[in-house]
Amino acid sequence: MVKKIIVLLAILFFAVGNISAQEKLIEKANNKYKSYAFSPAIDIYTKVIEKGFVSAELLGKLANSYYFNADYKNASVIYKRLVTEFEADVTAEQYFKYAQTLRTLGEYDESNAILEKFYDVASSGDKALFSKDTVASSEKIKANTDKFKISKFKYNSAHNEFAPTFFKEGLLFSSDRDTGNFAKYRHTWNSRDFLDLYKVNVDSVSLDKVAKLDKNVNTRYHESTSAITKDGTTMYFTRNNYKDGKRVKDSDGVVRLKIFRADYVDGMWTNITELPFNSDSYSVAHPALSSDEKTLYFASNMPGTLGQSDIFSVSINDDNTFGTPVNLGNKINTEERETFPYVSNEDILYFSSDGHLGLGGLDIFATKIANNNFAGSIVNVGEPVNSNMDDFTFIFDSENRNGYFASNRKGGIGEDDIYALVENEPLVLDCVQEITGTVRDKISNEILVGAAIKVIDENNEEISSTIMSSKGVYNITLDCNQGNFVRAVVEGYVPSEKYLNKSNGEPQVIDFYLERDKVTAGAGDDLAKLLQLSTIYFDLNKFDIRPDAEIEIQKVIVAMEKFPSLKIKVNSHTDSRGKDSYNLWLSQKRAEATVNYMISKGIDASRLQGEGFGETKLVNKCENGVPCTVKEHQLNRRSEFIIIE
Incomplete structure (x- = not known):
């Protein structure tokens, strides 16, 4: 019995010890x-x-x-x-x-x-971040198949080459060829040592032309992705976080990445400084410049990141200081990896992602930057640039229509290889332009609520439409990769349209002023009511034209210019205050003042008459002796525009 207990205890002890191990x-x-x-x-x-x-x-x-x-x-x-x-x-x-x-x-x-x-x-949040419009995206990817022709980069080695950057007559790129250390963690935030930046004249016939950048840039640690200004004088590049010759780890023991800036002086890179939004607790890496070089794009896992790494932008001020980094949002970023941004001179953002579905691994995607907005769809650049492995660090020369990228696909010399590419035909990218405005009656300036706004392409096909809101404003978007007509249509009015050519997507305001297709009116009708004018009022005991009245009379003038046969009679009125004879005289002066104003604006005197009625045609109860407010009396100090013929 004792032996059994000892055996059981031994087994139990072994099991507990094993679990602990x-x-x-x-x-x-x-x-x-x-x-x-x-x-x-x-x-x-x-x-x-x-x-x-x-x-x-x-x-x-x-x-x-x-x-x-x-x-x-x-x-x-x-x-x-x-x-x-x-x-x-x-x-x-x-x-x-x-x-x-x-x-x-x-x-x-x-x-x-x-x-x-x-x-x-x-969850709904997950679905928003993982772009569902790319689910079952094989057919969409096929649409961009063979947009580029690719070839192997002759300066690849048996090690790793990636992150090409245009520089003068050649390229910079990252490699571990002098150390033999493979960079398997290039897509994570753990950056391994001994990747350095190299330069090469791509037109060189000799592989000996590949050279390391100077020691001011390359250290005993990791230097990688870079971006250089068009004049070649400023470089942004990625480097390990280190201080005083030693790597700096965060609280989790991870050596983060930082972006540094350097100046090119007398053939050497100098004045190397780190950017102010770097941190010891998160990574900032893979810089890219906007076409006007006023914005820096980069990848980071800083606070506010939606996934494992997101793409951010930050403004570069004229004094070389920086604004506050901004996440590009869930149109670009997902819960996975978005990284390696690049912006062409055509304002197309290229980046790598495994959160937008593609052929597998990291794929290269593109989207149009329209007026600093990313409203267009995300487009997979297709085969052969993308493969079922990792494809990344895409760059493109918009003028010569060629570029480079890196991949770890089968058939390469090293684990990561650079490939050259030439464009066969442009990618089809969305360019979304927002158009807003109002639709009004040309004469009365009345907002035409319910007006239909249509987008018509150059083949006269209706692309989209909307109805102007009750607030009197419409909002519609169109494809700015092509010419479009924006047309306003209201029943009883002649349609009006404006042609918009291809553009960079900057929002526009287009206000339409529509003419009635016909005016149904006859002798005795009040033109002011037909035009829905505000009542034309006069100040107490005065007959000069007030500024607000001038605006309304101008609408009558427009109607008379449009219809040359139109003749009207101006009937002016007063309130009941004052003597009847005085009011009759005052109203006549008001009618004459109105007629004279219209004549001064170009209306022939033969088309105008004026008559004052004093207080004989009040519109309310405010007769002599009846107490009324100031506002009630003002309702009677008015002019009417009666059609004669």
């Missing part, structure tokens, strides 16, 4: 995972699982580790096991990553099936 291993793996050291995390997680310790969390982190290490085949195996064994615990993000790994392996039907599960469990 596995927990320590898992803790170690989690620490590696947290610090983006995915390769050692994979080794430890795998050992723990082989010993029979499996959980949804463990499988999820192992799958993610493979995913971030670009080992999509193994990632798909582990994601599949996670979905099979722990379906109730699978998150929307894990479904999405699983779908992406399947696309990388070319299994598009299975990927779309997993995406349906993603949308079943995803």
Whole structure:
């Protein structure tokens, strides 16, 4: 009996000790995972699982580790096991990553099936961030197939080359060729040592023309993606966070990335300073300049990031200071990785993402920047630039229609290789322009509520339409990649339209003033009522034309100019205050003043008559002796415009 107890205690002790050992291993793996050291995390997680310790969390982190290490085949195996064994615990993000790994392996039907599960469990916020308009995007990608012809970059080595940047007659690029250290973590925020920046004249016939930048730029740590001003005098580049020759780690033990600026003086890069929005606690990397060089785009996981890394912009002030970084929003950024921005001279933003569905891994996408707005759709640049592996660091010369990008696709010399590209035909990108305005009666200036606003293309096909709101304002968008007619239509009025040529998408205000297609009126009708004029009032005991009356009389003048046969009689009136004879005289003066004003504006005197009626035609009860307010008396101090013929 004692022996049995001892054996049982030994077994229990062994089991407890074994569990404790596995927990320590898992803790170690989690620490590696947290610090983006995915390769050692994979080794430890795998050992723990082989010993029979499996959980949804463990499988999820192992799958993610493979995913971030670009080992999509193994990632798909582990994601599949996670979905099979722990379906109730699978998150929307894990479904999405699983779908992406399947696309990388070319299994598009299975990927779309997993995406349906993603949308079943995803919150509305997740769905907004993971752009659903790219689901089942294979057909959309095919539309951009063969827009570019690609070829291998002759300066690739057996190591890593990526992040090309135009510089003078050649390129800068990043490589670890002198150290042999592969940069497997280039897409995470864990930057490994010994990537340096190199320059090359791409027209050179000798590979010996590849040279490292000077030691002011390249350090014993990591230098990578760069952006250079058009005059070649200023460079922004990515570097490890280090101080006094030592790497600086954050609270999680991660060496973050920072962007630095350098000046090109006498053939050397000098005055190297870090940008003020860098931080020791998050990464700022992969700079890109806007076409006017007044905005810097970059990737970061700073506070306010929607996913693992987002694209931000920050204004560059005239004194070389910076504004406040702004997230480009969920039209561009998802809950996954958006990184490596580039802006062409045509104001097209190119970037890499695995949050917008593509062929697999990181794909290169493009969108039109219209007046600092990103309202257009996100377009996958298609094959052959994109593949089922990681494709990134795209740059494009808008003048010569050529460029470069990097990829870790099969068939390369190293793990990452640079490829040259030439445009066969332009990508079709949305350019969205916002048009606002009002629609009014040309004569009365009345807002025509309910007016229809239509966008008509150059083939006279209606593209879209809207109705002017009750507030008297319309709002409509159009495709500014093409010419369009904006047309206002109201029943009883002659339609009016304006042609808009191709543009950069800057918003426009277009106000329409429509003419009636016919005027139904006869002798004795009050033109003021037909034109819906405000009543023309006079001040007490005065007959001069007030400014507000002048505006209304001008509308009558416009009507008389439009209809040359129109003749009118101006009937003027007073209130009951004062003597009857005086009021009759005053009203006659008011009628004459109105007629004389219209004659001064070009209306022939033969078309005008005027008569004063004093207080004989009051519009209310305010007769002699009846107490009335000032406002009630004013209603009677008026002019009417009666049609004679």
